[in-house]
Amino acid sequence: MAAELVRGQNHPLSQNRIEIRISADVPVVAGATLADESGRVRGTDGVAHPGAPTLPGIEVSRQAAAEHRLAVDFDAMPAAVHRVSVLIALPATPGAPPRFGAVAAPRAAVTGLDGTEIAGYNLIGLDSESAVVALELYRRQGAWKIRAVGQGYAEGLTGLLADQGLPGAAELARGIEQAVARGLARAVPARTADTDRSWRTAASVTGADLPGTASAAGSPYDAQAPDDTAGRRATSDGPVESEPTPGDAGRLPASGGPGAPATGTSSGGPTGGPIDYTHPKRRRTSRPPAPETPAPETPAPADGPAPPVAGDAVGWSMDERLYNQVWGMFEDLARSTAAYRSAVDFAESRMEKELDQVLSDPRSRLGTAGDAAREAAQARQAQLVDQARAALDRDLAQLTAESEVVEPALPPAYARWDNPVWHGYRVPTESPMAVRLGDLHLPESAPLRIPMLVRLPLERGLWIDSGVPDASLFEEAGELRHLALQTAVALAARLLAVHPAGEFGVQVVDPAGAGASAFAPLTGAGVLDAPPAVGAAGVAGVLGRLTERVDLVQMAVRGGASDALPPGLDTSRQLLIVHDFPHGFDDRAVTQLRYLADEGPDVGVHLLLVADREDAAAYGPLLDPLWRSLMRLTPVPDDHLADPWVGHAWTYEPGLVPPGSQVLQQVLARVATARTKHT
Known part of the structure; x- marks a missing residue:
């Protein structure tokens, strides 16, 4: 069963080749950015967009379309890449809507090569934004996961690219739009649904490269239908409804024949959110990475990801890796809690709206029909809250398991006073990079404590x-x-x-x-x-x-x-x-x-x-x-x-x-x- 994500929620990926499908009511431009372990995009050569649609491990659509399909091959992804941000933008063409609030909410879905949906995300609540980071693919404990992001930008591509830390964001955005206007993005005739499905299924079964693909170091697909899929991230606090949008999973593009208008947009997601805690995200690499073994394309185990490991984060020393891992736990807890609170708020607001509709109709205000409508609205609200709580409990269980592994492994500078490491204390020969000031927790996760670490010197x-x-x-x-x-x-x-x-x-x-x-x-x-x-x-x-x-x-x-300081x-x-x-x-x-x-x-x-x-x-x-x-x-x-x-x-x-x-x-x-x- 596919997971229906809300803003900030993540989901494991067990397949090395996936597609990201975007469905919208109007043509949109799809793109992606590739970032390192610290969340930095190396430059314009780390941005895939219709004018430059192919990067190692990912290919985006070459034109604007109402439906898109982004191809991702983790085996071909460079070892230095730890985060792939998927984005969409409204094209700056005559007749195009100026903001996402003027159109129906789009949807981003992650699927296998056979079209089976793994996870979906409806981007609701968009208003003045014209560019959005929808999804984020990121490495976590050696495996890839996906997160619903939903970060919108009223400044459009320029604001989005600037938030990615790209120099010359305005110039890059302008160049993308000019390339689109000049028709540099290719238009490829769409295949039929039956042909496309059998072609991709055969490739996934045999393990052979798809037609037109480059080698493992190249793009996953070189020939693809003109459907672009880029995800966007909702900017409202409310999560999406649990019911998927009908018909947007597994669909092929309806537009995109030769001569179709091309629209390009490059984008990237925020590096862990607007706040900068000056910590690289916990990604495994500062040691030379071992050759990756392709994971079997089987569903993720029901009990979640692999057991956590202390120090499983980027860093040159164990202290640095533990520091980054602790702040990664802080970030995960913040996002999971934000997703839960958003889901609860959304469920309450939807129930209130449905109850207002019942009360506004004299025919349903009284009698059994009114009672039934109220009970149905309350049941839907309870169901959404229960789903959100189950997702939060899953994330809390994972973080608690990680905390139980990390806490005993902390050095004295990071450890609580009741940690056994203090009983074997020896005066250090080097200064630490950080010190623990106390613990942090949130009401929804009271038993879970995250160490509050601050860098030294203060x-x-x-x-x-x-x-x-x-x-x-x-x-x-x-x-x-x-x-x-x-x-x-x-x-x-x-x-x-x-x-x-x-x-x-x-x-x-x-x-x-x-x-x-x-x-x-x-x-x-x-x-x-x-x-x-x-x-x-x-x-x-x-x-x-x-x-x-x-x-x-x-x-x-x-x-x-x-050297002129007084000797004493x-x-x-x-x-x-x-x-x-x-x-x-x-x-x-x-x-x-x-x-x-x-x-x-x-x-x-x-x-x-x-x-x-x-x-x-x-x-x-x-x-x-x-x-x-x-x-x-x-x-x-x-x-x-x-x-x-x-x-x-x-x-x-x-x-x-x-x-x-x-x-x-x-x-x-x-x-x-x-x-x-x-x-």
């Missing part, structure tokens, strides 16, 4: 909020502040532990000395560069020294005179923990702190505030730039973090040491011993 300072709104739930006013300090201490200890001895230092400013008990693990182990600074004089001394360090290093770097200047990275800000800070100290927050990260000075923003209200808007420059964390679970990609409110949980555990003291003792030997 580009932004951190602010642990000691005055979150639910502070009233704590019995004592100071309990939440103490918990915020514990969060800061656990993070500082982690940063010290994951850096080589002597390459990272921690300083503490505690004007009133109120955090002495919370800082005891750091002071007792002797891992601080100096005792916590107290009083106005202590605050001024620490801020003055760090400000001078930032000034000297900046001048040396800008003047190209790094400590150039190791520093973390300044500021407790109870702004108490004990005069205007000069506040100005210095803002300077460190803005300029410090570039020269190795990082800021960690433990404070309640409301306490700084007396300063008015003076400190607003400071708060905005910091990443806010909370000492208790809170859904204050939102990704700008799909807009989810992620619940953040701090990375605290389990109650009663001695792991923090043991790790800090080893750090202190290594620091002593280093000095």
Whole structure:
């Protein structure tokens, strides 16, 4: 049974040769882009469109048509290609509609060579868009999968190609349209349905190349009917209905004889969505790829893809591969949840529309007919929600299985404090590429936790909020502040532990000395560069020294005179923990702190505030730039973090040491011993 996809949903592919069929009410232009493991298209030679329809492993239609068929051969796909984005666009020809909202929703379907549909996607909700990325074929754990994308662009081809990161997007789009207008796209007479079906079936059975195909390094089909198939991605939040559009699976093009108008469009999908988390997607290759063995063309197993493997992502080291895999899990969870929420919203809106229609008709408002209509609408809504939940549960099961494999394999910098890796901790000889700040999860998948990893060195300072709104739930006013300090201490200890001895230092400013008990693990182990600074004089001394360090290093770097730094200047990275800000800070100290927050990260000075923003209200808007420059964390679970990609409110949980555990003291003792030997 074919899978009916909604926006963001993915589906496994078990066949090495497939077709992507597009059905629309008006002629559209089909294209595709080929991207590497980081989602980058190598240039115009990575774009297939009617003016240049053939790339290794894929061929698109040579003209505009209401129905298209894109041929894909994964065996012929270059090893460097990890993502194929399928797109469609409205041609810029007289009489063509200016936007997709003016025509019926098109459909993209993935089929085998015999026309059997594997998965389908109806692109509803399009409005002002004239170009759309419909589908994405991508490598996942060594196998290919398909994802319903639905990203539309009101700017047309230019906006779509620019979002792909292609230089000269406007020029490329204009060249495609000009090529179409000059009739450079070929028109090939359509075959009959019976001839086409028997021809392709024979080729799939015998394994022989199809007529006109190039070698394995060439295009999968060189001769094909003039039907173009490019998928598009809906831009609305609502998913498609579960019922497939009648007649669009397995159809041959109805247009495309000699002399048919040609329309070309090149396109590409967004590289993992508008948000850029600076992580390459988890694709298997940074090691030399092993020769691929063609997968048997049999249906995918009912229990899903192959068992997950820790480190199964791109990267030169295991740490980098695990980092990319973790953020790939974050991306998958975001997309799956977005698809589920869209499906639920769509089911609710459709039921409301159907109920409104029932109530608007006096004949069906009362009596058994009205009751039956209402029950039918509610049943359809429940069915759609159940289908969406089943798809989400499938994805969550896969991600949970992956998490259970990945979590135990994480290095100390990425691992929770209860991970056994900390019991065998040794001071590292190299700095890590990232550090774990806590965990992230969504309401629909509460048991599943995704590590929140941030790259090192920290580009932004951190602010642990000691005055979150639910502070009233704590019995004592100071309990939440103490918990915020514990969060800061656990993070500082982690940063010290994951850096080589002597390459990272921690300083503490505690004007009133109120955090002495919370800082005891750091002071007792002797891992601080100096005792916590107290009083106005202590605050001024620490801020003055760090400000001078930032000034000297900046001048040396800008003047190209790094060797001229004073011999006694400590150039190791520093973390300044500021407790109870702004108490004990005069205007000069506040100005210095803002300077460190803005300029410090570039020269190795990082800021960690433990404070309640409301306490700084007396300063008015003076400190607003400071708060905005910091990443806010909370000492208790809170859904204050939102990704700008799909807009989810992620619940953040701090990375605290389990109650009663001695792991923090043991790790800090080893750090202190290594620091002593280093000095």
